[in-house]
Amino acid sequence: MEMNRLEKAKYFIWILVVSFGAFLYGVDEEISLKALMGTLLFFLYYVVTIRNGMELEVKSYVFLFLTAVFTSTIWNSEYVASKELHYIGGLLVILCGAELITKESIRFLVISIGTTVLLIIHFGLEELPVIGLEGFGPKLIALFFFAPLVYLSRKGLQSEWERWIHLAVVMIHGAYVVLVTTHTYWILSEVFYLAGCFMLYGKKEELKKEPPMLWILIGVCGLGLTMLRGDNVNYYCGGIWNMMQRIVGVL
Amino acid sequence: MIETKKQKQYFILGYLIVAGIYFGRYFEYYMTGYNTTLFAMSYKYGFISRGLLGSFWLALDGITPFSLMNYQAVYVFTLIMTIFYLWLQLYFCLRCLDKVANDHRRTMVQCVLFLLAVVLPMYIGSQMLGRLDLYLYILTLLALLLLLEEKWEWLIIPIGIVAMLIHQGFVFTNANLILVPMFFVILTTKSAKKRKKYLWIGILFFVSISVLFLYFEFFSHSAGMENYEEILMNAKALSYDGESYNVSLIHHEILGEDVYEAEAVYRAYNRIEFPAAVALFSPYIFICIHYFSLLLKGKKKWELLAYGAIPLGMITILPEMILKVDYGRYAFGTIFYIFTMLIFFLAKKDKDIEETMEAEKRFIKKWNPIPYSLLVYVLFLIPFWDNLISIEVHKLATWIF
Numbered sequence: 019m020e021m022n023r024l025e026k027a028k029y030f031i032w033i034l035v036v037s038f039g040a041f042l043y044g045v046d047e048e049i050s051l052k053a054l055m056g057t058l059l060f061f062l063y064y065v066v067t068i069r070n071g072m073e074l075e076v077k078s079y080v081f082l083f084l085t086a087v088f089t090s091t092i093w094n095s096e097y098v099a100s101k102e103l104h105y106i107g108g109l110l111v112i113l114c115g116a117e118l119i120t121k122e123s124i125r126f127l128v129i130s131i132g133t134t135v136l137l138i139i140h141f142g143l144e145e146l147p148v149i150g151l152e153g154f155g156p157k158l159i160a161l162f163f164f165a166p167l168v169y170l171s172r173k174g175l176q177s178e179w180e181r182w183i184h185l186a187v188v189m190i191h192g193a194y195v196v197l198v199t200t201h202t203y204w205i206l207s208e209v210f211y212l213a214g215c216f217m218l219y220g221k222k223e224e225l226k227k228e229p230p231m232l233w234i235l236i237g238v239c240g241l242g243l244t245m246l247r248g249d250n251v252n253y254y255c256g257g258i259w260n261m262m263q264r265i266v267g268v269l
Numbered sequence: 270m271i272e273t274k275k276q277k278q279y280f281i282l283g284y285l286i287v288a289g290i291y292f293g294r295y296f297e298y299y300m301t302g303y304n305t306t307l308f309a310m311s312y313k314y315g316f317i318s319r320g321l322l323g324s325f326w327l328a329l330d331g332i333t334p335f336s337l338m339n340y341q342a343v344y345v346f347t348l349i350m351t352i353f354y355l356w357l358q359l360y361f362c363l364r365c366l367d368k369v370a371n372d373h374r375r376t377m378v379q380c381v382l383f384l385l386a387v388v389l390p391m392y393i394g395s396q397m398l399g400r401l402d403l404y405l406y407i408l409t410l411l412a413l414l415l416l417l418e419e420k421w422e423w424l425i426i427p428i429g430i431v432a433m434l435i436h437q438g439f440v441f442t443n444a445n446l447i448l449v450p451m452f453f454v455i456l457t458t459k460s461a462k463k464r465k466k467y468l469w470i471g472i473l474f475f476v477s478i479s480v481l482f483l484y485f486e487f488f489s490h491s492a493g494m495e496n497y498e499e500i501l502m503n504a505k506a507l508s509y510d511g512e513s514y515n516v517s518l519i520h521h522e523i524l525g526e527d528v529y530e531a532e533a534v535y536r537a538y539n540r541i542e543f544p545a546a547v548a549l550f551s552p553y554i555f556i557c558i559h560y561f562s563l564l565l566k567g568k569k570k571w572e573l574l575a576y577g578a579i580p581l582g583m584i585t586i587l588p589e590m591i592l593k594v595d596y597g598r599y600a601f602g603t604i605f606y607i608f609t610m611l612i613f614f615l616a617k618k619d620k621d622i623e624e625t626m627e628a629e630k631r632f633i634k635k636w637n638p639i640p641y642s643l644l645v646y647v648l649f650l651i652p653f654w655d656n657l658i659s660i661e662v663h664k665l666a667t668w669i670f
Contacts, residue, residue, distance in 0.1 A: 025638070032642045035552070039649030042549075042661040078639045086645060231279045234382075237641075238287055241648060258293030 026068060029078050033064060037085045044090035044245045052103050053092045059110040060088055066117045073221060080213050083240040087209050091202065091246040102203035105140050109133065109207050113214050122218050126180055129214040130187045133207055137194070140203065155259035156251040157196050160205055163239040163255070164192075166232060167212040174218030184215060202246035209243065271366055271378055284359055288389055295652060297395040300344055302504075302513030304399035308343050309504035309514070310522060314496035318485035318522055319401060321434035340509050347399035351392050354407050358388050361410050364417060365616035373623050376630060377615050383644055384608040390652035391601055397655065401436040402598060406605070408432045409443045413609065416450050417616060422470055425451075429474045433481040440482045441589045442602045445582040446609060448475065453614075456575035489525075497523060535594035535656040538663070542596060545666035546658045549650055550600075552643060556633060557607060563632075564625045576621065579610055597654035 037057070064081050068074050091097055092106070112132035119125040168188055175181050191208045242254045250256030271280050311323035326346075330337040337343075362381045369377040392403050409432070412425045425447060432439040451471045458464050500523055504514035520526040547554065561580040568576055583606055586599050614622040633640050650661050657663045 028636065028638050032637055032639050036642050036646050036649075039549075039646045039661070042664055043649040045664065075639060079641065082639065082642055082645050086649075090649070229279075231283060234283050235286075237645070238283070238290060240645075242290055254290060254294045257296070258290060261289075261293045261296065264298070 021074065026074070029068060029074055030061075030064070033078060033081050033085060034061075036082055037061075037089045040086050040089035040244070041093050045093040046095045050093070053097075056092050056103055056106055056110070057089060059107055059114075060085070063110050063114050063117070066114045067217065069117075076221070076225060077217055080217055083236065084209065084213050086240045087243045087246070088206065090244040091206060094245055094247055096247045097202065100203075102140075102206075105136055105203055106206060108136055109210055112136070113210060116214065117217075122174070123176060123180065126175065126183075126215065126218055129211060130183055133211045134187060134190065136207065137191070137204070153250055154196065155262070156255035159255040159258050160243065160251045161192055161196065163242040164208065164212070166235045166239055167209070167216070170228075170232075170236070171212040171215035173224075174215050187211065202248065202251070205243065205246055205251065272371070272374065277363065277366075280363075281359065284385065287385075288355055291390045292393060295390050295393040297398075299395055299509050300340075300347060300399050301395055302508045303515040303518060304347070304397075305340060305343055305507040305509070305513070306504040306515045306518050307399070307401055308507050309500050310519075314500060314523070316484075316489060318437055318489050319435065321431065322401065322404065338503065338506055340507055340511075343399070343507050344509075350403060350407070351398065354392065354403055354410075355389065357407060357410050358385065361414060361417075362612065364414065365612045368417070368616040368618070370618050370623065373615055373626065376623075376626050377612060379630075379644075380608055380612050380615070383647065384605070384612065386644060386648060387601065387604050387608075387651055387653075394652060394654075397652075400655070402438075402442070404435045405432050405439050405443045408435075408439075409446050412447045413450070413613060416447070417613065422466065425470055426473050426477060429478045430481065433478050433485070437482050437485040438589065440478055441585050442598070444475075444478055445585040446606055449578050449582040449610065450613060452578050453575050456571050456578075494524065532594045538657060538666075539594055539596050541666040541670040542658045542662050545669060546596075546600060546662045549662055549665060552637075552646070553604075556629065556643075559632065560625060560629045563628060564621060579614075582606060582610070595655045597656065597658045600658050601653040 041057075067077050067081070088106075092103060097103070109132070113129065116125045116128040116132070119128060172181060172184060175184055188208075191204060191211070195204045195208070242252075242258075244252065244254070246252050250259070271277055307319060308323050308326050310317060310320050311327045312320045313324070313327060314320070326337060326343070335342070337346075362385065366374070366377055366381065391397060392400065397403075408428050412428045415422050415424055429439070429444065429447070432443065448471065451467050451474075454467045455464050455471065458467075497519070500519060501514060504519065505512055508514055517528050517531050521528045557580075564576055564579070565573060583603055586602055586606075590596065590599055611622065611626070615626065630640075633643075637643065650659055653659050
């Protein structure tokens with residue numbers, strides 16, 4: 019069903035409202051130009067995604083998830099001056115470009131290859147991080163928060179080769195997050211990658227067949243990935259890991 | 270939605286997961302000096318305000334073989350009570366879900382999700398861990414369960430008295446949640462017997478809490494100076510570092526000193542935070558005003574009075590807002606009141622409430638095509654604090670003003 023501009027504007031305004039909440043949640047002091055540019059690119063991605071008005075509701079819910087994770091993270095002072103914002107900008111440009119491609123399999127290739135190439139560039143240009151288990155626990159919890167997204171993102175893939183590529187990308191990103199980097203960039207880019215894959219699918223009628231518990235779980239996972247910040251991933255993952263350690267200590 | 274036993278089990282599991290996540294995020298593994306000081310005040314020093322919890326603690330210390338007059342014991346007890354409160358809140362919501370008409374179950378679930386999202390993180394952080402409000406909400410939920418099940422309603426009177434002995438602020442923050450449903454039944458029930466019963470319970474409840482409130486406000490500080498040192502010593506002994514205690518709390522409750530000047534800094538915050546909070550919560554305020562105007566539309570005489578009592582119940586918080594400074598608690602109290610009342614009356618299968626809820630949902634969908642964004646948005650504005658409304662409101666307020 020095609021929608022007029024007023025209808026689309028309503029969607030946009032509500033994404034904006036939630037973004038403002040996420041911004042307030044994440045920001046501490048600085049109002050950074052870089053973060054502002056990132057946010058504008060993010061909104062551009064939303065505008066490009068909803069341009070044809072198809073499955074707008076589903077796509078908007080994906081964006082609610084993305085804005086919760088993204089906006090609350092990039093305005094935080096731990097992140098705001100970071101070089102990683104450049105890569106996130108690049109990632110958003112790739113995602114915007116992919117959305118303009120009509121053929122789903124090609125769009126998938128652009129998203130997966132684009133994300134991986136950015137990973138390699140980042141890996142190559144940044145100082146090589148020390149391989150180790152630093153912050154291992156919180157990162158592991160972050161991966162649990164990814165699980166329902168990984169499940170849903172597979173739904174958009176049409177053929178066997180797409181599923182294999184998808185699995186490979188997820189495994190590489192996951193292994194990298196857990197074993198190598200202490201940065202939050204990879205978590206953020208992985209969320210964007212999975213959401214990009216999910217939007218290849220996004221058919222409301224099909225999604226209605228999924229159990230309601232999954233949607234609650236996805237909402238919770240979105241909450242659990244908000245305000246990503248350095249070594250301990252964020253307050254949620256770091257806090258849960260700390261709590262688990264204490265419980266084990268008591269037992 | 271959440272109809273079968275299996276769905277209910279999933280719902281409980283989901284609640285436990287979210288509670289675990291919130292504990293991981295906000296729980297700080299310690300209690301502040303303010304919250305431990307509350308355990309130091311007991312009736313050993315006369316019939317003072319906020320003395321019941323401390324008296325109970327002292328009695329428990331006397332009759333059990335364990336030494337309880339220390340921080341660890343207070344901390345563990347508070348943690349158990351916080352978990353009990355969260356369980357009771359879930360139980361209340363589940364009982365309401367059991368009773369709601371099938372056509373409105375989805376609406377009820379949405380209200381429950383919103384309420385639980387706000388309630389869960391409220392008393393976990395160190396700022397609010399062990400605050401007396403926790404016990405007031407436990408008692409209020411128990412009273413509401415009695416009204417919901419229509420069993421042993423007379424117990425509401427002692428519940429009100431116990432709540433007043435814990436914290437006299439109950440009159441303004443929680444009593445409305447009990448009085449409004451009773452008032453509603455008195456005006457709308459067709460059974461004369463039921464009306465008479467609720468009328469008597471309502472009068473006795475109201476009179477008893479009012480008398481206690483007047484006493485605690487004006488006459489309970491007479492022997493303050495004699496006990497000051499001992500209370501101070503106990504408060505220190507109960508704190509996490511053996512030194513901390515809250516001066517203004519002891520001065521106010523024991524010596525009867527006016528804390529108006531000491532609270533000036535918080536009043537300044539309140540002045541700038543209040544408009545910021547109104548702006549941030551404006552979508553919810555708008556929905557709330559629209560809903561109640563829809564509910565009261567076309568109602569006359571008794572009906573108008575009965576249904577009008579529901580939004581009017583919110584204004585009992587006004588005296589607190591004018592005289593005191595805990596705007597975070599009042600914001601929480603207001604949201605708790607509205608959603609608990611909606612859930613309660615939905616569970617009571619009130620036709621007008623049900624139909625207006627569905628009409629309101631249609632109205633919301635018209636101007637918000639992604640209505641769950643309202644649930645996501647509120648998650649960024651909580652948890653509420655005590656003097657400060659919330660960190661996010663504070664950030665916005667300090668930027669603007």
